[in-house]
Amino acid sequence: LKNKTFGVYVHWPFCLSKCPYCDFNSHVRASIDIERWEKALLADLLSFHEKTFHQTVTSIFFGGGTPSLMPPHMVENLIKKVMDLWPVSSDLEISLEANPTSVEEKKFSALATAGVNRVSLGVQSLKENGLKFLGRTHSVSEAKKAIETARLNFKRYSLDFIYTRPAQTLKEWEEELQEALSLANGHLSLYQLTIEEGTPFFLSFHRGDFQLPSNDQSALFYEHTHAITQAHGYLPYEISNYAFPQQECRHNMTYWQYEDYIGVGPGAHSRLTFEGEKYAIRRHRSPEKWVEDVFLKNDGTHEVHVIPWKVKSEELLMMGLRLTQGISQEDFIEQLGCSFTEALNADKLQKLIKENLLEISESRLKATKDGRQRLDGILRYLFEGGAEHES
Numbered sequence: 001l002k003n004k005t006f007g008v009y010v011h012w013p014f015c016l017s018k019c020p021y022c023d024f025n026s027h028v029r030a031s032i033d034i035e036r037w038e039k040a041l042l043a044d045l046l047s048f049h050e051k052t053f054h055q056t057v058t059s060i061f062f063g064g065g066t067p068s069l070m071p072p073h074m075v076e077n078l079i080k081k082v083m084d085l086w087p088v089s090s091d092l093e094i095s096l097e098a099n100p101t102s103v104e105e106k107k108f109s110a111l112a113t114a115g116v117n118r119v120s121l122g123v124q125s126l127k128e129n130g131l132k133f134l135g136r137t138h139s140v141s142e143a144k145k146a147i148e149t150a151r152l153n154f155k156r157y158s159l160d161f162i163y164t165r166p167a168q169t170l171k172e173w174e175e176e177l178q179e180a181l182s183l184a185n186g187h188l189s190l191y192q193l194t195i196e197e198g199t200p201f202f203l204s205f206h207r208g209d210f211q212l213p214s215n216d217q218s219a220l221f222y223e224h225t226h227a228i229t230q231a232h233g234y235l236p237y238e239i240s241n242y243a244f245p246q247q248e249c250r251h252n253m254t255y256w257q258y259e260d261y262i263g264v265g266p267g268a269h270s271r272l273t274f275e276g277e278k279y280a281i282r283r284h285r286s287p288e289k290w291v292e293d294v295f296l297k298n299d300g301t302h303e304v305h306v307i308p309w310k311v312k313s314e315e316l317l318m319m320g321l322r323l324t325q326g327i328s329q330e331d332f333i334e335q336l337g338c339s340f341t342e343a344l345n346a347d348k349l350q351k352l353i354k355e356n357l358l359e360i361s362e363s364r365l366k367a368t369k370d371g372r373q374r375l376d377g378i379l380r381y382l383f384e385g386g387a388e389h390e391s
Protein backbone atom coordinates (compact mmCIF):
# COMPACT_ATOMS: atom_id res chain seq x y z
CA LEU A 1 0.00 0.00 0.00
CA LYS A 2 2.92 2.31 0.89
CA ASN A 3 4.23 2.54 -2.65
CA LYS A 4 0.97 4.00 -3.88
CA THR A 5 2.10 7.43 -2.71
CA PHE A 6 5.19 9.51 -3.42
CA GLY A 7 6.75 12.95 -2.98
CA VAL A 8 7.94 15.31 -5.73
CA TYR A 9 11.17 17.32 -5.34
CA VAL A 10 12.00 20.24 -7.65
CA HIS A 11 15.58 21.58 -7.51
CA TRP A 12 16.28 25.26 -8.30
CA PRO A 13 20.08 25.50 -8.29
CA PHE A 14 20.61 29.28 -8.32
CA CYS A 15 21.49 31.73 -5.54
CA LEU A 16 22.34 35.43 -5.51
CA SER A 17 25.60 34.66 -3.71
CA LYS A 18 27.30 31.56 -2.40
CA CYS A 19 27.48 31.19 1.40
CA PRO A 20 30.93 30.08 2.61
CA TYR A 21 29.64 26.99 4.49
CA CYS A 22 27.33 25.63 1.81
CA ASP A 23 28.06 22.55 -0.32
CA PHE A 24 24.57 22.21 -1.77
CA ASN A 25 24.22 22.12 -5.56
CA SER A 26 23.85 25.90 -5.80
CA HIS A 27 25.37 28.33 -8.28
CA VAL A 28 25.55 32.03 -8.99
CA ARG A 29 24.78 32.96 -12.62
CA ALA A 30 24.67 36.42 -14.21
CA SER A 31 21.56 35.55 -16.19
CA ILE A 32 19.10 32.67 -16.36
CA ASP A 33 16.85 31.83 -19.30
CA ILE A 34 13.68 31.47 -17.24
CA GLU A 35 11.52 30.20 -20.10
CA ARG A 36 14.03 27.49 -20.99
CA TRP A 37 14.30 26.40 -17.35
CA GLU A 38 10.55 26.22 -16.94
CA LYS A 39 10.21 24.08 -20.06
CA ALA A 40 12.99 21.78 -18.91
CA LEU A 41 11.51 21.28 -15.43
CA LEU A 42 8.05 20.60 -16.91
CA ALA A 43 9.51 18.06 -19.35
CA ASP A 44 11.51 16.40 -16.57
CA LEU A 45 8.32 15.99 -14.51
CA LEU A 46 6.54 14.44 -17.49
CA SER A 47 9.38 11.93 -17.95
CA PHE A 48 8.34 10.22 -14.67
CA HIS A 49 4.67 9.93 -15.58
CA GLU A 50 4.64 6.61 -17.40
CA LYS A 51 6.05 4.70 -14.40
CA THR A 52 4.02 6.50 -11.71
CA PHE A 53 0.71 7.67 -13.21
CA HIS A 54 -1.34 5.50 -10.84
CA GLN A 55 0.39 6.79 -7.67
CA THR A 56 -0.77 9.67 -5.49
CA VAL A 57 1.42 12.68 -4.75
CA THR A 58 1.47 13.61 -1.04
CA SER A 59 4.02 16.45 -1.13
CA ILE A 60 5.85 18.82 -3.47
CA PHE A 61 9.09 20.41 -2.26
CA PHE A 62 10.91 23.26 -4.02
CA GLY A 63 14.50 23.12 -2.74
CA GLY A 64 17.80 24.62 -3.70
CA GLY A 65 19.71 26.73 -4.15
CA THR A 66 17.20 29.46 -3.57
CA PRO A 67 13.79 28.53 -5.00
CA SER A 68 12.27 31.75 -3.60
CA LEU A 69 14.07 33.39 -6.56
CA MET A 70 11.84 31.47 -9.00
CA PRO A 71 9.15 33.61 -10.60
CA PRO A 72 5.83 32.75 -8.84
CA HIS A 73 4.15 32.00 -12.21
CA MET A 74 6.79 29.32 -12.82
CA VAL A 75 6.12 27.77 -9.40
CA GLU A 76 2.40 27.88 -10.22
CA ASN A 77 2.88 26.17 -13.60
CA LEU A 78 4.96 23.42 -12.01
CA ILE A 79 2.35 22.82 -9.30
CA LYS A 80 -0.40 22.73 -11.95
CA LYS A 81 1.62 20.24 -13.99
CA VAL A 82 1.97 17.90 -10.99
CA MET A 83 -1.78 18.15 -10.41
CA ASP A 84 -2.49 17.45 -14.10
CA LEU A 85 -0.21 14.43 -14.21
CA TRP A 86 -1.04 12.67 -10.93
CA PRO A 87 -3.78 12.28 -8.35
CA VAL A 88 -2.82 14.36 -5.30
CA SER A 89 -3.77 13.86 -1.65
CA SER A 90 -6.43 16.16 -0.23
CA ASP A 91 -3.92 17.61 2.24
CA LEU A 92 -1.09 18.03 -0.29
CA GLU A 93 1.91 19.75 1.36
CA ILE A 94 3.64 22.22 -0.98
CA SER A 95 6.87 23.54 0.61
CA LEU A 96 9.37 26.05 -0.69
CA GLU A 97 12.76 27.08 0.72
CA ALA A 98 13.03 30.85 0.97
CA ASN A 99 15.81 33.24 1.87
CA PRO A 100 14.48 35.99 4.16
CA THR A 101 15.53 39.02 2.13
CA SER A 102 13.22 41.93 1.37
CA VAL A 103 13.12 41.01 -2.35
CA GLU A 104 11.85 37.55 -1.61
CA GLU A 105 9.48 38.59 1.14
CA LYS A 106 7.62 40.72 -1.45
CA LYS A 107 6.93 37.54 -3.43
CA PHE A 108 5.36 35.57 -0.57
CA SER A 109 1.80 36.57 -1.36
CA ALA A 110 2.18 35.58 -5.04
CA LEU A 111 3.83 32.29 -4.02
CA ALA A 112 0.90 31.55 -1.71
CA THR A 113 -1.52 32.28 -4.57
CA ALA A 114 0.55 29.91 -6.73
CA GLY A 115 -0.28 27.14 -4.23
CA VAL A 116 2.68 27.05 -1.83
CA ASN A 117 1.32 26.31 1.66
CA ARG A 118 4.55 25.94 3.66
CA VAL A 119 7.82 27.90 3.55
CA SER A 120 11.10 27.07 5.14
CA LEU A 121 12.91 30.33 5.91
CA GLY A 122 16.72 30.33 6.06
CA VAL A 123 17.04 32.75 8.97
CA GLN A 124 20.27 31.04 10.20
CA SER A 125 20.87 33.57 13.01
CA LEU A 126 19.13 36.38 14.87
CA LYS A 127 22.45 38.11 15.60
CA GLU A 128 24.05 40.51 13.11
CA ASN A 129 27.52 39.10 13.83
CA GLY A 130 26.20 35.56 13.24
CA LEU A 131 24.75 36.52 9.86
CA LYS A 132 27.98 38.30 8.95
CA PHE A 133 30.12 35.28 9.84
CA LEU A 134 27.83 33.02 7.78
CA GLY A 135 28.12 35.38 4.80
CA ARG A 136 24.37 35.94 4.62
CA THR A 137 23.02 38.87 2.64
CA HIS A 138 20.00 39.62 4.87
CA SER A 139 19.89 41.52 8.18
CA VAL A 140 18.14 40.52 11.41
CA SER A 141 15.35 43.04 10.84
CA GLU A 142 14.81 41.79 7.26
CA ALA A 143 14.55 38.24 8.59
CA LYS A 144 11.99 39.29 11.21
CA LYS A 145 9.93 41.11 8.57
CA ALA A 146 10.04 38.04 6.31
CA ILE A 147 8.82 35.87 9.21
CA GLU A 148 5.88 38.24 9.79
CA THR A 149 4.98 38.18 6.09
CA ALA A 150 5.27 34.37 6.06
CA ARG A 151 2.90 34.21 9.05
CA LEU A 152 0.34 36.29 7.12
CA ASN A 153 0.59 34.30 3.89
CA PHE A 154 1.24 30.64 4.67
CA LYS A 155 -0.60 28.11 6.79
CA ARG A 156 2.72 26.66 7.92
CA TYR A 157 6.27 27.97 8.07
CA SER A 158 9.54 26.70 9.44
CA LEU A 159 12.75 28.52 10.42
CA ASP A 160 16.30 27.24 9.74
CA PHE A 161 19.13 28.11 12.13
CA ILE A 162 22.83 27.28 12.26
CA TYR A 163 24.32 27.08 15.76
CA THR A 164 27.60 26.02 17.42
CA ARG A 165 29.16 28.87 15.48
CA PRO A 166 32.74 29.82 16.45
CA ALA A 167 32.91 31.74 19.75
CA GLN A 168 29.15 31.33 20.31
CA THR A 169 28.58 30.67 24.00
CA LEU A 170 25.86 28.34 25.27
CA LYS A 171 24.16 31.30 26.97
CA GLU A 172 24.13 33.29 23.70
CA TRP A 173 22.62 30.35 21.81
CA GLU A 174 19.98 29.83 24.50
CA GLU A 175 18.92 33.47 24.18
CA GLU A 176 18.88 33.26 20.39
CA LEU A 177 16.85 30.05 20.54
CA GLN A 178 14.31 31.61 22.96
CA GLU A 179 13.85 34.45 20.47
CA ALA A 180 13.58 31.96 17.58
CA LEU A 181 10.85 30.12 19.51
CA SER A 182 8.92 33.36 20.00
CA LEU A 183 8.94 33.87 16.20
CA ALA A 184 8.32 30.24 15.20
CA ASN A 185 5.05 28.55 14.38
CA GLY A 186 5.43 24.84 15.12
CA HIS A 187 8.55 23.85 13.16
CA LEU A 188 12.28 24.57 13.52
CA SER A 189 15.31 23.09 11.75
CA LEU A 190 18.32 23.63 14.03
CA TYR A 191 21.63 22.56 12.48
CA GLN A 192 25.02 22.51 14.14
CA LEU A 193 27.57 24.12 11.79
CA THR A 194 29.42 21.47 9.78
CA ILE A 195 32.55 22.14 7.78
CA GLU A 196 32.09 20.69 4.31
CA GLU A 197 34.96 19.84 1.99
CA GLY A 198 35.31 22.15 -0.99
CA THR A 199 33.74 25.18 0.73
CA PRO A 200 35.59 28.41 1.66
CA PHE A 201 34.99 27.50 5.34
CA PHE A 202 36.89 24.25 4.82
CA LEU A 203 39.98 26.24 3.84
CA SER A 204 39.68 28.89 6.53
CA PHE A 205 38.88 26.34 9.26
CA HIS A 206 41.89 24.20 8.39
CA ARG A 207 44.06 27.32 8.17
CA GLY A 208 43.09 27.94 11.81
CA ASP A 209 41.06 31.11 11.20
CA PHE A 210 38.35 29.89 13.57
CA GLN A 211 37.60 27.02 15.91
CA LEU A 212 34.51 24.94 16.54
CA PRO A 213 33.28 23.59 19.88
CA SER A 214 34.64 20.21 21.01
CA ASN A 215 32.41 17.12 20.73
CA ASP A 216 31.53 17.41 24.42
CA GLN A 217 30.57 21.08 24.03
CA SER A 218 28.49 20.29 20.93
CA ALA A 219 26.71 17.53 22.86
CA LEU A 220 25.92 20.05 25.62
CA PHE A 221 24.50 22.53 23.06
CA TYR A 222 22.39 19.69 21.66
CA GLU A 223 21.07 18.71 25.11
CA HIS A 224 20.08 22.29 25.91
CA THR A 225 18.47 22.72 22.49
CA HIS A 226 16.32 19.65 23.18
CA ALA A 227 15.33 20.82 26.65
CA ILE A 228 14.41 24.37 25.57
CA THR A 229 12.43 23.35 22.48
CA GLN A 230 10.64 20.61 24.44
CA ALA A 231 9.63 23.10 27.12
CA HIS A 232 7.83 24.99 24.31
CA GLY A 233 5.98 21.89 23.10
CA TYR A 234 8.35 21.00 20.24
CA LEU A 235 9.24 17.33 19.75
CA PRO A 236 12.71 16.48 18.45
CA TYR A 237 11.42 14.22 15.68
CA GLU A 238 14.67 14.05 13.68
CA ILE A 239 18.35 14.79 14.47
CA SER A 240 17.99 18.50 13.60
CA ASN A 241 14.22 18.94 13.31
CA TYR A 242 11.74 19.99 15.99
CA ALA A 243 7.99 20.27 15.57
CA PHE A 244 4.64 20.43 17.29
CA PRO A 245 2.80 17.10 16.95
CA GLN A 246 1.47 16.68 13.37
CA GLN A 247 3.61 19.59 12.12
CA GLU A 248 6.52 17.48 10.84
CA CYS A 249 7.67 18.20 7.29
CA ARG A 250 5.80 15.50 5.39
CA HIS A 251 8.11 15.67 2.40
CA ASN A 252 11.26 15.11 4.45
CA MET A 253 9.49 12.29 6.32
CA THR A 254 9.18 10.56 2.94
CA TYR A 255 13.00 10.53 2.67
CA TRP A 256 13.57 9.44 6.24
CA GLN A 257 10.95 6.69 6.04
CA TYR A 258 12.58 5.53 2.80
CA GLU A 259 9.38 5.89 0.84
CA ASP A 260 9.18 6.71 -2.86
CA TYR A 261 9.96 10.15 -4.26
CA ILE A 262 10.93 11.63 -7.59
CA GLY A 263 13.34 14.52 -8.08
CA VAL A 264 13.58 16.85 -11.08
CA GLY A 265 16.22 19.47 -11.83
CA PRO A 266 20.03 19.29 -11.67
CA GLY A 267 21.48 16.76 -9.23
CA ALA A 268 18.03 15.60 -8.05
CA HIS A 269 17.75 12.03 -6.79
CA SER A 270 14.75 9.69 -6.93
CA ARG A 271 13.86 6.44 -5.20
CA LEU A 272 11.10 4.60 -7.02
CA THR A 273 9.67 1.14 -6.55
CA PHE A 274 8.26 -0.71 -9.51
CA GLU A 275 7.92 -4.36 -10.40
CA GLY A 276 9.16 -5.31 -6.94
CA GLU A 277 12.52 -3.50 -7.23
CA LYS A 278 13.62 -0.20 -5.75
CA TYR A 279 15.43 2.03 -8.25
CA ALA A 280 17.90 4.88 -7.68
CA ILE A 281 17.63 7.55 -10.36
CA ARG A 282 19.90 10.58 -10.64
CA ARG A 283 19.97 13.79 -12.71
CA HIS A 284 23.19 15.44 -13.91
CA ARG A 285 24.55 17.72 -11.19
CA SER A 286 25.65 20.51 -13.53
CA PRO A 287 22.75 22.90 -14.30
CA GLU A 288 23.85 23.39 -17.91
CA LYS A 289 24.40 19.65 -18.56
CA TRP A 290 21.02 18.80 -17.00
CA VAL A 291 19.19 21.30 -19.25
CA GLU A 292 21.02 19.89 -22.28
CA ASP A 293 20.08 16.33 -21.23
CA VAL A 294 16.41 17.23 -20.95
CA PHE A 295 16.23 18.96 -24.33
CA LEU A 296 18.10 16.13 -25.99
CA LYS A 297 16.03 13.24 -24.57
CA ASN A 298 12.91 14.85 -23.05
CA ASP A 299 14.12 13.21 -19.87
CA GLY A 300 16.73 14.41 -17.36
CA THR A 301 17.74 10.89 -16.27
CA HIS A 302 21.51 10.63 -16.09
CA GLU A 303 21.84 7.36 -14.23
CA VAL A 304 19.40 4.65 -13.19
CA HIS A 305 19.98 1.35 -11.41
CA VAL A 306 18.28 -1.21 -9.21
CA ILE A 307 19.46 -0.73 -5.61
CA PRO A 308 21.20 -3.91 -4.40
CA TRP A 309 19.88 -5.40 -1.14
CA LYS A 310 22.98 -4.42 0.87
CA VAL A 311 22.81 -0.78 -0.25
CA LYS A 312 19.05 -0.76 0.39
CA SER A 313 19.58 -1.97 3.96
CA GLU A 314 22.24 0.71 4.52
CA GLU A 315 20.05 3.45 3.08
CA LEU A 316 17.00 2.35 5.09
CA LEU A 317 19.00 2.41 8.34
CA MET A 318 20.84 5.63 7.50
CA MET A 319 17.53 7.41 6.93
CA GLY A 320 15.29 5.69 9.50
CA LEU A 321 17.68 5.97 12.44
CA ARG A 322 17.73 9.76 12.00
CA LEU A 323 14.13 9.72 13.21
CA THR A 324 13.36 9.60 16.93
CA GLN A 325 10.63 7.03 16.18
CA GLY A 326 13.20 4.85 14.35
CA ILE A 327 12.11 2.09 11.95
CA SER A 328 9.21 -0.31 12.49
CA GLN A 329 9.76 -4.04 12.09
CA GLU A 330 6.87 -4.01 9.61
CA ASP A 331 8.57 -1.44 7.34
CA PHE A 332 11.86 -3.25 7.67
CA ILE A 333 10.34 -6.53 6.51
CA GLU A 334 8.41 -4.81 3.71
CA GLN A 335 11.55 -3.11 2.36
CA LEU A 336 14.15 -5.78 2.99
CA GLY A 337 12.22 -9.05 3.25
CA CYS A 338 13.59 -9.91 6.72
CA SER A 339 13.57 -8.69 10.34
CA PHE A 340 16.13 -6.45 12.13
CA THR A 341 17.72 -9.41 13.81
CA GLU A 342 18.02 -11.38 10.58
CA ALA A 343 19.48 -8.42 8.69
CA LEU A 344 22.00 -7.21 11.26
CA ASN A 345 24.95 -8.86 12.96
CA ALA A 346 23.53 -10.02 16.33
CA ASP A 347 26.75 -9.38 18.32
CA LYS A 348 27.16 -5.86 16.97
CA LEU A 349 23.50 -5.06 17.53
CA GLN A 350 23.70 -6.30 21.15
CA LYS A 351 26.88 -4.28 21.74
CA LEU A 352 25.25 -1.08 20.44
CA ILE A 353 22.16 -1.72 22.58
CA LYS A 354 24.35 -2.35 25.64
CA GLU A 355 26.22 0.90 25.01
CA ASN A 356 22.88 2.72 24.97
CA LEU A 357 23.29 3.86 21.34
CA LEU A 358 20.49 1.74 19.83
CA GLU A 359 17.30 0.30 21.32
CA ILE A 360 14.51 -2.00 20.22
CA SER A 361 11.16 -1.12 21.72
CA GLU A 362 7.55 -1.55 20.60
CA SER A 363 8.81 -3.47 17.55
CA ARG A 364 10.89 -0.49 16.42
CA LEU A 365 14.64 -0.17 16.02
CA LYS A 366 15.70 3.28 17.25
CA ALA A 367 18.86 5.24 17.86
CA THR A 368 18.94 6.79 21.34
CA LYS A 369 19.59 10.53 21.72
CA ASP A 370 23.32 9.75 22.15
CA GLY A 371 23.15 7.37 19.20
CA ARG A 372 21.57 9.97 16.91
CA GLN A 373 24.58 12.22 17.52
CA ARG A 374 26.95 9.41 16.53
CA LEU A 375 25.01 7.88 13.69
CA ASP A 376 27.85 7.86 11.14
CA GLY A 377 30.07 5.82 13.47
CA ILE A 378 27.22 3.41 14.34
CA LEU A 379 26.44 2.73 10.70
CA ARG A 380 30.11 2.28 9.79
CA TYR A 381 30.43 -0.25 12.62
CA LEU A 382 27.23 -2.09 11.68
CA PHE A 383 28.12 -2.38 8.03
CA GLU A 384 31.83 -3.07 8.00
CA GLY A 385 32.00 -6.58 6.61
CA GLY A 386 28.48 -6.21 5.15
CA ALA A 387 24.94 -6.81 6.38
CA GLU A 388 24.09 -10.35 7.43
CA HIS A 389 21.20 -11.52 5.38
CA GLU A 390 20.59 -11.25 1.68
CA SER A 391 16.97 -11.83 0.69
Ligand SMILES: C[S@@+](CC[C@H](N)C(=O)[O-])C[C@H]1O[C@@H](n2cnc3c(N)ncnc32)[C@H](O)[C@@H]1O
Binds near residue numbers: 063124194
Ligand atom coordinates in the same frame (compact mmCIF):
# COMPACT_ATOMS: atom_id res chain seq x y z
C1 LIG B 1 19.39 24.01 0.93
S1 LIG B 1 19.97 24.85 2.31
C2 LIG B 1 19.35 26.48 2.16
C3 LIG B 1 18.21 26.99 1.49
C4 LIG B 1 18.20 28.49 1.31
N1 LIG B 1 18.91 28.82 0.13
C5 LIG B 1 18.84 29.24 2.46
O1 LIG B 1 20.03 29.55 2.38
O2 LIG B 1 18.14 29.54 3.40
C6 LIG B 1 19.06 24.23 3.68
C7 LIG B 1 19.63 24.52 5.06
O3 LIG B 1 20.76 23.75 5.35
C8 LIG B 1 21.51 24.35 6.38
N2 LIG B 1 22.94 24.22 6.06
C9 LIG B 1 23.51 24.29 4.85
N3 LIG B 1 24.85 24.09 4.96
C10 LIG B 1 25.12 23.89 6.27
C11 LIG B 1 26.32 23.62 7.04
N4 LIG B 1 27.51 23.54 6.45
N5 LIG B 1 26.20 23.47 8.37
C12 LIG B 1 24.99 23.53 8.97
N6 LIG B 1 23.84 23.79 8.32
C13 LIG B 1 23.89 23.97 6.99
C14 LIG B 1 21.05 25.81 6.45
O4 LIG B 1 20.39 26.06 7.66
C15 LIG B 1 20.10 25.93 5.28
O5 LIG B 1 19.05 26.80 5.54
Ligand code: SF4
Binds near residue numbers: 014015017018099122
Ligand atom coordinates in the same frame (compact mmCIF):
# COMPACT_ATOMS: atom_id res chain seq x y z
S1 SF4 C 1 22.92 28.33 2.06
FE1 SF4 C 1 21.22 28.77 0.65
S2 SF4 C 1 21.67 30.82 -0.20
FE2 SF4 C 1 23.54 30.09 0.72
S3 SF4 C 1 24.62 29.17 -1.03
FE3 SF4 C 1 23.53 27.50 0.07
S4 SF4 C 1 21.63 27.32 -1.00
FE4 SF4 C 1 22.50 29.31 -1.60
